[in-house]
Amino acid sequence: MxxxxxxxxxxxxxxxxxxxxxxxxxxxxxxxxxxxxxxxxxxxxxxxxxxxxxxxxxxxxxxxxxxxxxxxxxxxxxxxxxxxxxxxxxxxxxxxxxxxxxxxxxxxxxxxxxxxxxxxxxxxxxxxxxxxxxxxxxxxxxxxxxxxxxxxxxxYHNKNQYIFPLKGTICTCGNFNSLLDHRQHYSMEFAIDMAQYNSEQKLAFKEDMKEEDYIVYGKDILAIADGEIVDCYHSFFMTSSWDWEERRPYMEKYGLAAQCGNYVVIKHANDEYSFYGHLIKDSLTVKKGDKVKQGEVIGKVGHTGLSNCPHLHFQLMDGPDFLSSKGLPCSFINIKDVTGSNIGFIEEDNIIVHAE
Structure with a gap:
């Protein structure tokens, strides 16, 4: 056997x-x-x-x-x-x-x-x-x-020090404590979705909201550490259907972009790689081979690929390939919880953090 x-x-x-x-x-x-x-x-x-x-x-x-x-x-x-x-x-x-x-x-x-x-x-x-x-x-x-x-x-302990990829007060969800969300996927085991509430603590706050009505839409995405752009896609134009048969033709033609929308992969020191997904079409400020610094703007939060509302999909991996790389936990050095206390690794699902 x-x-x-x-x-x-x-x-x-x-x-x-x-x-x-x-x-x-x-x-x-x-x-x-x-x-x-x-x-x-x-x-x-x-x-x-x-x-x-x-x-x-x-x-x-x-x-x-x-x-x-x-x-x-x-x-x-x-x-x-x-x-x-x-x-x-x-x-x-x-x-x-x-x-x-x-x-x-x-x-x-x-x-x-x-x-x-x-x-x-x-x-x-x-x-x-x-x-x-x-x-x-x-x-x-x-x-x-x-x-x-x-x-x-x-x-697992991160080999580098990372900052949060968005600034301001951000709601996070779909992390490892959500058993049937990202976690069940191989590379996404420790992935996090990041969105933003309005002043009334609402994500959707009026009927028939357009992409630009969401607070997080168009927000700058930051490189979490120094590194090199090893993969990216900038020109995917739509929000993919959740129905597999409707999505299949786009998967066959555009590959990963039909799942993740426009995306960026950064190689950091010590073979850790960060992934940023669902970016606005043509909002990327980087291309493959570019070197970036921690905190540098790499694109803007969008609603492309398999996305239920404008948000940033973020994950850390042990390799550059979104599908075959092992997902890694990621701790941040610049976030606080709602009480103002410093936190590193986001342990709970659906919590709000603030990044300076």
Whole structure:
């Protein structure tokens, strides 16, 4: 039996300390189980062991009816995860799963496979979780076997100091604490959407609002640190439809721009990359190969690509490719919360921050 995971090497934890305890919060994007033997196998249980300093803190498992239902749901609902844009967006690559080989039960014939998609973990303990041990028990020819797969769970610390990409008082949403928003996508796990309320604390404050009616529309976007422009797109002209069939022709013609609108990717020191999406058409002040300084204007907040209202989509990554790069947490050195206290990493979804 062959086991593989996304990510394959380590998972980034976003622990929060509260009242002497630590809340560990992390996500396994994909678990693949393939029968690469010549015998039929029957999966008996899938167990996740959560460790800190080699101490087993908690076990979470699928077995019995829960296992049967989970694998049946996976086979029926995840057929789109094999190839194409969706596979790359959610798993960072194509070919991790082979839907044509999915088994709909716990029984896997030779060359069949099953798996789990987006398994979330939130654990309260004295210290942060630092290891995930996947244990799979199965039978073949009336013999019981077990197989393990281990992943490091690590807290990520930025290698550079970053400023917030917008100035003023900004509402943030869709961050990692919003389980079914950006987080379920591979590179967007720690992405943030940024918009702005009016003086009455409203985002939409009148009927039939035009793009320019939104407070954030046209606002300057700043480079979060010194770097080099390694990718950008400036001429996408529309807000994409949320209906996949309507969006497909634009995806085929314009690629990533149909998803993210006009965008900029900056390479910073120590192989960290920032991404800025949904910019106004032709508002970019930079081009590929340009060097930028921290705080330099690179474009203006818009409403292009897959966008429900004018806003800035921002994320940090470990590479330049929006689809295949691992998403990274990003802390900022110049933001305060609504009480005026300095904060770095935005832990909660739907909070307001102020950047000088």
């Amino acid at each position: 062959n086991i593989s995971t996304v990510p394959k090497d380590f998972i980034i934890n976003a622990p929060v300390e509260i009242r002497g305890n630590v809340i560990s919060n992390f996500l396994l994007h994909g678990l693949s189980i393939k029968n690469d033997t010549d015998e039929t196998i029957v999966i008996k249980n899938i167990t996740f062991g959560l460790y800190t300093a080699d101490v087993l803190v908690k076990q979470i498992g699928y077995q019995g009816k829960a296992l049967e239902n989970a694998l049946k749901d996976f086979a029926e609902k995840c057929t789109w995860l094999g190839e194409g844009f969706g596979a790359k967006l959610f798993l960072g690559k194509e070919g991790f799963f082979t839907p044509s080989h999915f088994a709909k039960t716990v029984t896997l014939a030779p060359n069949e496979e099953t798996g789990i998609f987006n398994e979330y973990f939130t654990i309260v303990y004295d210290t942060a979780i630092d290891k995930l041990l996947v244990n799979i028990s199965y039978t073949t020819a009336d013999e019981i076997f077990t197989q393990e797969w281990q992943l490091e769970i690590t807290e």
